[in-house]
Amino acid sequence: MRGLGEVFGVEGMALYKHVANKHDLLEGMVDLVLSEVELPPPGKQWKSELRQGAISTLKVLLRHPWACQLIVSGGAGPGPAMLRHMDGILGTLREGGFSVEMTHHAYHVVDVYVKGVALATVSFPFKKEDMAEMAETFLMEFSASDHPYLVEHIQYHLETGVLGEGDFEFGLDLLLDSLERLRG
Amino acid sequence: MRGLGEVFGVEGMALYKHVANKHDLLEGMVDLVLSEVELPPPGKQWKSELRQGAISTLKVLLRHPWACQLIVSGGAGPGPAMLRHMDGILGTLREGGFSVEMTHHAYHVVDVYVKGVALATVSFPFKKEDMAEMAETFLMEFSASDHPYLVEHIQYHLETGVLGEGDFEFGLDLLLDSLERLRG
């Protein structure tokens, strides 16, 4: 708070004339972030709309790493932007022909997935450059023979990088295709 | 720290003779939690093994809500239990006939999903009993006509409760079935 005050050239306490407390402030910021998400209007092509919405959501979340934690963990109650966001996605599903029940399932599955990827990406503890070095010290810690599959996995990551866009879309399409099958 | 010291009948600072800092302490606790997960040994029925592993993981995470945040957000580097856990799941996939690449995808998708559900469940801000009351004040805040689909969604939740076991397994099976299709 004092730091934010400094940004405004003001004593920290002055902020409390404008927001109730730090948490309220963060809630507002979070909702502002969420308002950046671009949601296509509900229509007939639910799949591409949902896909686009999910991708946009992830992009926004990755653009504001600090907000990830708060949004994902529901630490901030839903503000107007979040409500709009939810209604948009739910609308896409309903208009796309999903039943109320299936809409419920689809919404939560995709929601959890997007947020999960966002959080995992944001909070991955190593920088891309340190990865190689990191992996090396890593592979020393445990006898490679104890965790053969893990070694293989890490080596794969060394070749292909951290969780990237491709990985996200792989899972996303997996879900969307499954949902499509269930809708019919 | 001072509180934990009190539990041991000791001054807070005494703890620093046993752990490097608070973060280290939490890492240890997190790994202990993770060691509670029961993973079936890798074999031929990858699907049921993965399923069982995911369910066990979720159960453990829900049993220790405080650990959820840390585990999910990777705030704690992987300890021995986590390594074991990862290797187990990766092994299940590889032994089950998945290629290295598909194993990578499958692992991350399921991992993200399980952790996402855990975090969402744990950090859902309202108690089960207050839900109805909560929803009511909720539905007043925004004109119901502005968010018709959201209203519908909330009403569905009022009938069926918060995210429950069924919802989790729905998404899980969705993923597992898709993975099965992709494996072949």
Place this chain on the structure above:
DNA sequence: ACGACCTGGTATACAGCGTAAACCATTTTG
């Protein structure tokens, strides 16, 4: 036009946090 009130700022203070530093008794060990 004048007192009341609202607005947005300051100053001070408090309790809480993690933890660094110095010190001290009691084992354990070379």
Place this chain on the structure above:
DNA sequence: CAAAATGGTTTACGCTGTATACCAGGTCGT
């Protein structure tokens, strides 16, 4: 038997969010 490791205490520092009191300037009702 001296040296050193072990596990505790005390004190203190800088950081946090924020309650409280105070105060200047502008706005408003009469």
